[in-house]
Amino acid sequence: MKRSTRKSEGLLVRLDRSQKQRIARAARLRHLTASEFMRVSAMEAADRVLSDQTRFVLDDAQWKAFRARLERPARDLPGLRAVLLGSNPLDAHRR
Secondary structure, three states: OOOOOOOOOOOOOOOOHHHHHHHHHHHHHOOOOHHHHHHHHHHHHHHHHHHHHHOOOOOHHHHHHHHHHHHOOOOOOHHHHHHHHOOOOOHHHHO
C-alpha cells in the first residue's frame, strides 16, 4: 500500500442521502473510507477525461497508416511560409 501524504486542500461535495449511502457502501467494499473512495474515484475519472486529450489507441492497420503519414515528406505551403518568414507586428513595438 502506498504511503499516505498529507492532504492540505479540501473539496466540498453536496450529496443527497441515497448518493452518500451508495458511496459509503462502495467504499466499504473496497476497504476505504468514504473520503479515500471519493478521492480515488475522482482521480480515476479525471485521468480518463484527461487521457482523451493526450492518448489515442490504434489497431495495427491504423498505426501503419498513421506512421506512413508521419514519415512522408512535408508539403511546401507557400502561404504558411510567407506568414512565418514575414515581419512580426509585435516587433515594431520592441524597437
